[in-house]
Amino acid sequence: MLDTLLETAGKIDEFLDSARENPEIVLYGAGFALPEFLRKLERYGFSVRAICDSNSVKHGQHFQNTYPIMAMEEAAVDFPRARFLISSPVYYEEIRTKLLASLDEARVCDVDLTCAYFFGKGEFRKFFSENIDQFEEVLRSLHDERSRDVYRRVIKAHLSGDRSDFEWASTGTDDLYLMRSLLKPTIDTVYVDCGTHNGDTVRLFLDASDEGYRKVFAFEPDPTMQESLQGLANSQGGRVEIVATGVGDCDGTISFVVDGVFSAIVKDELGLPANTISIPVAKLDSLLLKDDVSMIKMDIEGGEYDALKGAEQIIRTHRPKLAICLYHRVDDLVRIPKLIKEMIPEYKLRIEHQSRSCTDTILFATLD
Numbered sequence: 155m156l157d158t159l160l161e162t163a164g165k166i167d168e169f170l171d172s173a174r175e176n177p178e179i180v181l182y183g184a185g186f187a188l189p190e191f192l193r194k195l196e197r198y199g200f201s202v203r204a205i206c207d208s209n210s211v212k213h214g215q216h217f218q219n220t221y222p223i224m225a226m227e228e229a230a231v232d233f234p235r236a237r238f239l240i241s242s243p244v245y246y247e248e249i250r251t252k253l254l255a256s257l258d259e260a261r262v263c264d265v266d267l268t269c270a271y272f273f274g275k276g277e278f279r280k281f282f283s284e285n286i287d288q289f290e291e292v293l294r295s296l297h298d299e300r301s302r303d304v305y306r307r308v309i310k311a312h313l314s315g316d317r318s319d320f321e322w323a324s325t326g327t328d329d330l331y332l333m334r335s336l337l338k339p340t341i342d343t344v345y346v347d348c349g350t351h352n353g354d355t356v357r358l359f360l361d362a363s364d365e366g367y368r369k370v371f372a373f374e375p376d377p378t379m380q381e382s383l384q385g386l387a388n389s390q391g392g393r394v395e396i397v398a399t400g401v402g403d404c405d406g407t408i409s410f411v412v413d414g415v416f417s418a419i420v421k422d423e424l425g426l427p428a429n430t431i432s433i434p435v436a437k438l439d440s441l442l443l444k445d446d447v448s449m450i451k452m453d454i455e456g457g458e459y460d461a462l463k464g465a466e467q468i469i470r471t472h473r474p475k476l477a478i479c480l481y482h483r484v485d486d487l488v489r490i491p492k493l494i495k496e497m498i499p500e501y502k503l504r505i506e507h508q509s510r511s512c513t514d515t516i517l518f519a520t521l522d
Contacts, residue, residue: 156289159310160282166315169265170275173199176237180229182206182249183242187271188217190416191241194270203233205241230257239263243511246317269315269512273484278312281484288488295495297502300325304505308515309487317511325506331355331477332506333362336518337449341366344447346438346474348401348461349454350374353386356394370394371442373401375410375433400435401452403460408435418455437464449475456482459490462497469497476519480505481512494519 179200181191188205195202205217206226215223229236238261240249246266253262282289289309296302307323329335333355339345339362347356350372359370370390374383375398387394400410409420410433420430438450438461447468452458458478468474476494480486491503494517501519508514 156293156306156309157286159306159313160279162310162313164276164279164313164315166265166269167275167279169263169315170198170270176235177201178203178233178236180204180206180226180233180236180238181241182226182238182253183240183245185242185244187243187268187416188241190271190413191267192218192221194267195239198270198275203236204229206238226253227256230261237261237263239265239267241267243268243509243513246511250317264317265315266317266320266511269312272482272512273312278484282309282313285485285488288492292488292491295491295503297504301503301505304507305487308505308507312512315512320507320512321510323507324510325508327508330358330508331451331516332518333358336504336520337362337475337477339363339365339367339449341368342446343367343449344369344445345371346442346447346450347372348438348450348452350379350383350396351376351453352379353383355451355453356386360390360394367393369445371397371445373397373399375400375435376412377431378412397441398434399441400433400457401438401454401461401464402435402457403437403464405436405440406434407432409433416455418457439465439467443467443471447472447474449477451477453479456486458482459486459493462490462493466497469494473498473501473521475521476501476517478517478519479515480517481515487515491517 177200179202181202192202202221204222204224206229207223212223213225217223238253240246242249293302293305304323304325311319311323331337339359345359350356356370356372372394380398383396387396409430411418411420411427412429412431452461454461478490480490494501500521504518506516508516
């Protein structure tokens with residue numbers, strides 16, 4: 155029974171609450187997610203004193219003209235009360251090992267800060283506790299025991315926010331999106347990639363297409379990605395089409411925040427950041443219903459549910475293989491599997507967690 159998972163200690167929530175006693179934080183890692191992490195930490199009352207980076211060339215500089223970048227050894231001396239928080243999910247283990255070799259363990263936080271990006275304090279625990287019956291329903295609908303085990307582990311990891319729990323949930327990264335196995339392309343495959351970003355998953359598809367493929371429709375509205383994506387398309391002799399349009403449950407225009415890997419469609423028009431633009435948005439049903447779509451992938455920063463509703467006719471007609479991200483919104487872990495099962499009850503649902511952090515929980519729906 156999933157209700158026993160409520161006994162899991164909420165380390166991420168405890169950490170966010172700890173700003174009242176000791177707000178001083180030093181971040182280690184200056185990657186792409188750093189601006190969002192800084193905003194989140196300061197919203198909860200933390201004071202970020204410095205940013206550490208292993209690249210000595212950056213030392214002495216200031217991030218956003220505010221935060222000094224320095225060596226870890228220097229920060230440990232200059233800010234003796236500060237705790238060190240790892241802000242690089244990719245190099246988490248390497249950084250943690252380095253910190254523990256020099257610092258007292260009490261000064262090294264063991265939560266995955268990425269969790270605090272996607273969900274607010276207490277948000278996941280509250281939703282889970284109020285909707286356990288729906289989680290249980292999804293658990294029963296999964297095709298195999300491996301997927302059910304992954305689902306339980308992912309829930310536990312989100313409740314705790316402990317990096318080790320996400321590592322325990324991980325199913326590995328050797329076959330991302332299962333492109334070489336469950337979703338392996340055939341000569342007739344028509345692949346729809348929603349949230350193409352820099353083309354990484356399209357390249358995974360192409361690398362797995364040793365038997366050939368028919369067509370790729372790559373949806374990415376971010377204007378900063380168009381030139382490089384067009385270069386990828388040009389290398390494929392017209393079989394890859396870049397579509398600079400967002401996907402959703404309506405046709406028209408919508409606001410879009412341009413923020414690298416975190417770029418996303420937004421419906422709330424209040425308090426939009428300066429990097430917001432207007433983009434065309436469309437239902438897949440409006441654009442591709444006549445195409446024999448055989449595979450759809452969606453990684454669109456929380457827009458997956460709406461985009462699935464906008465592709466309902468395609469899904470009911472062509473029954474494509476699906477790979478849908480579940481980790482952007484707290485309710486996606488229940489509403490997306492339920493929606494897909496309602497559309498095609500015959501789908502076999504599987505779950506993979508293809509990272510060691512809180513990202514890349516992916517639901518696969520196939521007929522085999």
